[in-house]
Amino acid sequence: MSFRSVRAGLILYLAAFLLPGTLLVRAQDASDADARPPVEEKTDDVQAGTGDVAAEESSAPDMTADEAREAELDAKKEAEKASLRARHDAAALEVFQKGLDLERDGDFRKAAKRYLDAELLTSDKTVKSNALTHAAHAYRKAELYGEEFDCIERLIGEHMSRIDFTAAVNREYEIADAFFRGHRDAVFDWLPFIKGADRFVECSEAALEHAPCAEAAGAVRLRLARMYLTNQKTDKSIEKFKEVLTLHPGTDSAYYAELGLADVYCQLAEHGDGDGRWANLALEQLDHFTETYPEAPELQWVKEQRLAIDKIQAKRLHELAEYHHRTGRDDLAEHYLSQVVQRYAETEHAIPSEKLLAKIDETYEAPPDSMPRKDPAHYDFTRNPIPLEDSDLLIAPENSDGKWLLPIRDIRKDIRTDSRENYEERGVLDDSL
Numbered sequence: 001m002s003f004r005s006v007r008a009g010l011i012l013y014l015a016a017f018l019l020p021g022t023l024l025v026r027a028q029d030a031s032d033a034d035a036r037p038p039v040e041e042k043t044d045d046v047q048a049g050t051g052d053v054a055a056e057e058s059s060a061p062d063m064t065a066d067e068a069r070e071a072e073l074d075a076k077k078e079a080e081k082a083s084l085r086a087r088h089d090a091a092a093l094e095v096f097q098k099g100l101d102l103e104r105d106g107d108f109r110k111a112a113k114r115y116l117d118a119e120l121l122t123s124d125k126t127v128k129s130n131a132l133t134h135a136a137h138a139y140r141k142a143e144l145y146g147e148e149f150d151c152i153e154r155l156i157g158e159h160m161s162r163i164d165f166t167a168a169v170n171r172e173y174e175i176a177d178a179f180f181r182g183h184r185d186a187v188f189d190w191l192p193f194i195k196g197a198d199r200f201v202e203c204s205e206a207a208l209e210h211a212p213c214a215e216a217a218g219a220v221r222l223r224l225a226r227m228y229l230t231n232q233k234t235d236k237s238i239e240k241f242k243e244v245l246t247l248h249p250g251t252d253s254a255y256y257a258e259l260g261l262a263d264v265y266c267q268l269a270e271h272g273d274g275d276g277r278w279a280n281l282a283l284e285q286l287d288h289f290t291e292t293y294p295e296a297p298e299l300q301w302v303k304e305q306r307l308a309i310d311k312i313q314a315k316r317l318h319e320l321a322e323y324h325h326r327t328g329r330d331d332l333a334e335h336y337l338s339q340v341v342q343r344y345a346e347t348e349h350a351i352p353s354e355k356l357l358a359k360i361d362e363t364y365e366a367p368p369d370s371m372p373r374k375d376p377a378h379y380d381f382t383r384n385p386i387p388l389e390d391s392d393l394l395i396a397p398e399n400s401d402g403k404w405l406l407p408i409r410d411i412r413k414d415i416r417t418d419s420r421e422n423y424e425e426r427g428v429l430d431d432s433l
Helices: 005-036 045-061 065-104 108-119 124-141 145-160 165-180 200-210 215-228 236-246 250-269 278-294 299-325 330-343 350-360
Strands: 185-186 193-196
Touching: 065 108, 065 124, 108 124, 124 145, 145 165, 145 200, 165 200, 165 215, 165 350, 200 215, 215 236, 215 250, 236 250, 250 278, 250 299, 278 299, 299 350, 330 350
Parallel strands: none
Antiparallel strands: 185 193
16 A cells, blocks of 8 residues: 555545534534624724734844844843842842841941941842941941941932931931031941041031931031131131021021121131222121121120221221332322221221321321320229128038048138239138147
């Protein structure tokens, strides 16, 4: 029997068994079609779109062997990366647990380091945030506030949505206050007397950047202004004083910022003021303080500063007049000298200015040197004697903690009435002793 005849027999055999079933299914489908509601025909647009997709699929070129091999390699690399991340995450959780154990045992410094190791190992954002949070708390318990501040800064910069922002910024203000009051981190746990640097400025600036109008912001800006002034950073000091006046008006911080800003201007005017700019700003600031706080106890200081500014201005104008007189510009010299005589007559430069003006202008007659002049800086104080003691001071030997063995003489009215008088301490005991 040939192969062709065998093949024909198998086909007939299969047809005899499969044909009845196929017809049954088709008949059932036909009956179901009669029972189902008619299906709406597709619109032309849908049909056209389907045709386009089919055309695109049919027109898409098959992937070449090189592209297939490259895709396979990429998939393999991604699988390896996923496996590596899984191992790192597992290791991070293990290290994190070691940190918890160390913190439970009271070794907060090492616990914080384990938390940071876990944060470095893992790629999961939630685990990173939790690790940094635990590290910050551990550093806080170890009183390493600078390290805690670094963790908080990372949490704010990298995990803003996963933390309590208000609590984090308030903690930064607390850390800045701790550094201002003298706290310093211990560099080594086994050498606690070796301290780290003062990070008050860094912590304060960061807290102000995150929450510039917080409740403690006014006091922090005032502290920064004084700190910058101490460190010879005058421009930053003036900037902070002005920020206090602008952002915190009517507060105690604004009150002291007014005085601080005036003090800065006065110092600048004293150490170099060629065009009188700083002196004018100082006078303006002093006048503004006087108008704003007419009952302030610092008004006496304001008055003294105004007198100092007047002396600075008189000296500057007198030196300008002398320069123009030497160069032959007596008209300008007379202009500056008249300002000194009219506006600063009580200063020490008024007398030489009057003499030089009389030398230049023959119509002007300088007052005599013997003419009394008022010294605005002179004050009269009343001396009041210390009131006499009418009661006796008795010390019983049994109440002297062993200092006295015998009764002590009474200390009677034997007090100086004027601190300027010489007084020799009595060194002779009573005869009764």
